[in-house]
Amino acid sequence: MTQEDLTITDPKMKAHGVNVFYGEKQAINDVSIDVGTDLVTAFIGPSGCGKSTFLRSLNRMNDTVASAKVTGRIELDGEDIYAPSMDVVQLRARVGMVFQKPNPFPKSIYDNVGYGPRIHGLAPNKADLDIIVERALVRAGLWDEVKDRLNESGTALSGGQQQRLCIARAIAVDPEVILMDEPCSALDPIATAKIEELIHELRGKYAIVIVTHNMQQAARVSQRTAFFHLGTLVEYGKTTDIFTNPKQERTKDYITGRYG
Amino acid sequence: MALTNDHTVKAFDEDLNRLRGLISEMGGRAEQALLQAMTALSKGDLDLAAQVVRDDKKIDALEAEVEQLAVQTIALRAPMADDLREMIAALKIVSVVERIGDYGKNIAKRVALMDQTRSIEAIPLLMSMSNIVVELIHDALDSFAARDAELAIRVTVRDKNVDDFYNSIFRTLVTFMMENPKYISESAHLLFVAKNLERMGDHATNIAEMVYYVVTGERMEERERGEQPEDGAAEQEQG
Numbered sequence: 184m185t186q187e188d189l190t191i192t193d194p195k196m197k198a199h200g201v202n203v204f205y206g207e208k209q210a211i212n213d214v215s216i217d218v219g220t221d222l223v224t225a226f227i228g229p230s231g232c233g234k235s236t237f238l239r240s241l242n243r244m245n246d247t248v249a250s251a252k253v254t255g256r257i258e259l260d261g262e263d264i265y266a267p268s269m270d271v272v273q274l275r276a277r278v279g280m281v282f283q284k285p286n287p288f289p290k291s292i293y294d295n296v297g298y299g300p301r302i303h304g305l306a307p308n309k310a311d312l313d314i315i316v317e318r319a320l321v322r323a324g325l326w327d328e329v330k331d332r333l334n335e336s337g338t339a340l341s342g343g344q345q346q347r348l349c350i351a352r353a354i355a356v357d358p359e360v361i362l363m364d365e366p367c368s369a370l371d372p373i374a375t376a377k378i379e380e381l382i383h384e385l386r387g388k389y390a391i392v393i394v395t396h397n398m399q400q401a402a403r404v405s406q407r408t409a410f411f412h413l414g415t416l417v418e419y420g421k422t423t424d425i426f427t428n429p430k431q432e433r434t435k436d437y438i439t440g441r442y443g
Numbered sequence: 444m445a446l447t448n449d450h451t452v453k454a455f456d457e458d459l460n461r462l463r464g465l466i467s468e469m470g471g472r473a474e475q476a477l478l479q480a481m482t483a484l485s486k487g488d489l490d491l492a493a494q495v496v497r498d499d500k501k502i503d504a505l506e507a508e509v510e511q512l513a514v515q516t517i518a519l520r521a522p523m524a525d526d527l528r529e530m531i532a533a534l535k536i537v538s539v540v541e542r543i544g545d546y547g548k549n550i551a552k553r554v555a556l557m558d559q560t561r562s563i564e565a566i567p568l569l570m571s572m573s574n575i576v577v578e579l580i581h582d583a584l585d586s587f588a589a590r591d592a593e594l595a596i597r598v599t600v601r602d603k604n605v606d607d608f609y610n611s612i613f614r615t616l617v618t619f620m621m622e623n624p625k626y627i628s629e630s631a632h633l634l635f636v637a638k639n640l641e642r643m644g645d646h647a648t649n650i651a652e653m654v655y656y657v658v659t660g661e662r663m664e665e666r667e668r669g670e671q672p673e674d675g676a677a678e679q680e681q682g
Contacts, residue, residue, distance in 0.1 A: 398523065399521060426523050426524065426527075427523075427524060427527060427528065427660065428524065428528075428660030428661075429524055434524075435524050435525065438523040438524055439450070439522070439523050439524050439525065439526045440450050440451050440452060440455065440523075441449050441450050441451065442451065
């Protein structure tokens with residue numbers, strides 16, 4: 184892979200020589216990548232290329248899969264996240280995640296956002312929690328739409344609102360990194376545009392990594408793009424370079440629609 | 444990467460191939476316009492000159508057609524990487540080819556204004572110069588059709604010959620005018636013809652530079668430019 188012109192001076196996360204296995208099958212093969220603190224990083228590639236698997240290894244979501252095994256080193260602020268001393272619950276608060284299908288808890292809008300801060304002890308009393316909930320909903324661009332019905336169920340919201348609620352939920356525990364696994368694939372174009380605008384606004388406050396099948400979306404929201412194919416990282420570079428002048432033939436074939 | 448018929452969406456290949464076909468046709472017509480204009484000039488053929496002027500409308504129509512197709516393809520297919528570079532280059536190339544056609548038309552229009560030109564010694568030089576320019580235009584468009592960055596580079600290098608010819612013709616005509624003051628009007632027209640040819644060579648170079656960008660994704664490095672033409676045009680442009 185090419186790594187020229189790719190200066191990430193202040194990496195939030197560093198992966199080095201990462202392999203992921205599901206039982207005998209190797210899903211990720213020797214991937215090394217730095218995720219910039221103030222950047223949106225997009226992972227693209229065809230289905231089954233390993234981009235989601237790799238994303239999920241960044242906050243140890245693969246731990247929940249019994250057969251999964253991760254080797255290599257992944258650091259958050261220089262700290263090995265697979266070290267025995269690492270508190271996984273704490274890690275997932277620092278590295279939050281938003282999934283493909285919005286998955287609000289079957290609770291009120293308020294509780295969806297307030298639950299995390301409460302169990303992590305971020306809010307000593309109700310007044311503090313109110314502030315945290317409001318701030319998270321404001322940041323997620325949802326406050327104006329829900330402020331008068333915070334006690335209604337989160338599942339009663341539209342799909343796009345639910346996804347922003349999930350982003351608010353991730354933000355509420357004050358994470359450092361937000362991982363998004365195809366956050367817009369279940370949304371209509373308007374809801375998608377709102378999420379993209381939100382990603383744009385959140386840039387700089389959190390390191391953001393987004394997996395997307397929609398290459399136009401990767402081009403629109405990210406500053407760095409990584410192209411995965413068959414479990415390897417084929418090319419990682421500035422998004423503008425990847426989409427105007429990719430160095431690798433496989434990247435070009437994929438983004439120009441010649442793949443397969 | 445001569446032809447793209449390997450996109451998953453076949454209709455995209457059809458659009459690209461049609462775009463390339465239109466640009467080739469347009470380039471062929473611009474070449475033809477220059478050849479006919481120079482023939483008309485050397486033979487004093489007013490009918491042929493009038494035909495060049497009429498045919499220029501077809502070049503203009505092709506430009507509009509390419510522009511429309513390129514915009515439509517960008518909107519509907521969202522091309523990426525080399526496909527995107529090709530769309531952008533196509534838009535720029537057709538406007539350059541259209542300019543080349545205009546210069547050919549401009550030469551043709553001068554034929555009617557010159558009766559005694561055939562005795563001016565600069566004309567054979569102009570014919571030789573135009574042959575080089577026709578070749579450059581031809582090769583520049585070939586390099587686009589074949590995605591040939593090497594050929595594109597050679598076009599830009601050979602443009603120096605056109606500039607040399609221009610300087611030589613300029614001197615020849617100035618000398619001729621001093622010796623034959625009654626031919627000053629005709630000679631002035633021929634100076635414009637030489638200038639038009641020199642500009643056409645530069646446009647062929649522009650096309651070649653865009654082809655290089657399409658193929659490699661990089662801008663062609665600033666090539667060694669020959670000395671500037673001697674008529675002071677460069678200073679005028681600055682001042």
